[in-house]
Amino acid sequence: MNFGKDSAFWVDLTLCFYDLVITNNAKLGDNPCPNHVDRASLSLGLAFRRYSAYKNKDEVLMKILLVEDAPILRHHLKTQLEAIGNHVYDAENAEMGDYYANQYPIDVAIVDLGLPDMDGLDLVKKFREQGLSFPILILTARGNWQEKVIGLESGADDYVVKPFQQDELWARLNALVRRSAGFIKPQIEAGPYRLDLAKKSLTVAEQEVELTAFEYQILEYLMRNHGQVVSKQQLLDQLYSDSEGDPNVVEVMVSRLRKKMDKDNTIKPINTIRGQGYLFSISCK
Ligand code: CA
Numbered sequence: 423m424n425f426g427k428d429s430a431f432w433v434d435l436t437l438c439f440y441d442l443v444i445t446n447n448a449k450l451g452d453n454p455c456p457n458h459v460d461r462a463s464l465s466l467g468l469a470f471r472r473y474s475a476y477k478n479k480d481e482v483l484m485k486i487l488l489v490e491d492a493p494i495l496r497h498h499l500k501t502q503l504e505a506i507g508n509h510v511y512d513a514e515n516a517e518m519g520d521y522y523a524n525q526y527p528i529d530v531a532i533v534d535l536g537l538p539d540m541d542g543l544d545l546v547k548k549f550r551e552q553g554l555s556f557p558i559l560i561l562t563a564r565g566n567w568q569e570k571v572i573g574l575e576s577g578a579d580d581y582v583v584k585p586f587q588q589d590e591l592w593a594r595l596n597a598l599v600r601r602s603a604g605f606i607k608p609q610i611e612a613g614p615y616r617l618d619l620a621k622k623s624l625t626v627a628e629q630e631v632e633l634t635a636f637e638y639q640i641l642e643y644l645m646r647n648h649g650q651v652v653s654k655q656q657l658l659d660q661l662y663s664d665s666e667g668d669p670n671v672v673e674v675m676v677s678r679l680r681k682k683m684d685k686d687n688t689i690k691p692i693n694t695i696r697g698q699g700y701l702f703s704i705s706c707k
Pocket of ligand 1: 491492534535536
């Protein structure tokens with residue numbers, strides 16, 4: 423039982439009934455309150471999405487990059503997507519989106535085409551040129567088919583035309599992530615190590631090695647940034663999205679990873695760079 427999600431479900435349901443009661447009372451008088459009707463249906467929708475995310479264990483909880491300059495839509499999408507258990511990195515322009523995309527292991531990106539500092543299509547092209555392979559869904563107010571074709575040719579995987587239903591967006595995001603996990607089989611190879619990004623598992627010389635979720639996240643980040651020094655803070659950010667974690671946790675994880683990956687201490691895949699952080703020293707492909 424996930425207490426966090428479970429209690430959020432009851433809060434939403436209670437809010438929904440609270441708003442319905444107010445709506446009902448308001449209707450009896452001469453001051454109907456449409457805001458409460460909206461809020462009631464929003465709370466009810468959130469409660470049931472939470473419930474279904476909780477019930478369907480296969481529902482993917484994703485790290486989503488959202489690049490959208492319209493503040494209300496951005497806030498609304500972030501709130502809704504996080505309410506059902508995802509983590510959203512929200513960027514108000516292309517520059518910030520590019521930063522997040524290179525800094526964090528993104529599962530799927532939502533990119534608005536009309537951005538203040540760069541055309542969304544150019545940002546999609548830039549992601550692909552940088553070798554970033556996460557699926558991308560374009561948000562566009564432009565409805566004509568030529569725009570959509572250009573969008574898909576630039577390296578996007580799907581598109582949704584504004585205005586859209588939240589349910590449609592969520593269904594499309596899930597489909598994209600499942601498709602990319604199922605068919606592309608992304609993996610990172612380095613010497614005897616193979617990290618399967620879909621199964622989130624590690625093999626050492628074809629032998630599967632069991633990793634905890636934290637160990638996996640640290641290793642994936644180190645391998646994605648092979649040849650570069652990664653600070654403890656960067657690794658902490660991978661583990662704790664909003665609270666400040668203890669840097670000692672990173673040390674413990676790295677030391678456990680070293681034991682699991684290099685029993686005889688001969689390969690030394692993860693080097694400590696004094697005062698700076700860690701370096702995954704084997705070249706990855
Ligand atoms: Ca826009």
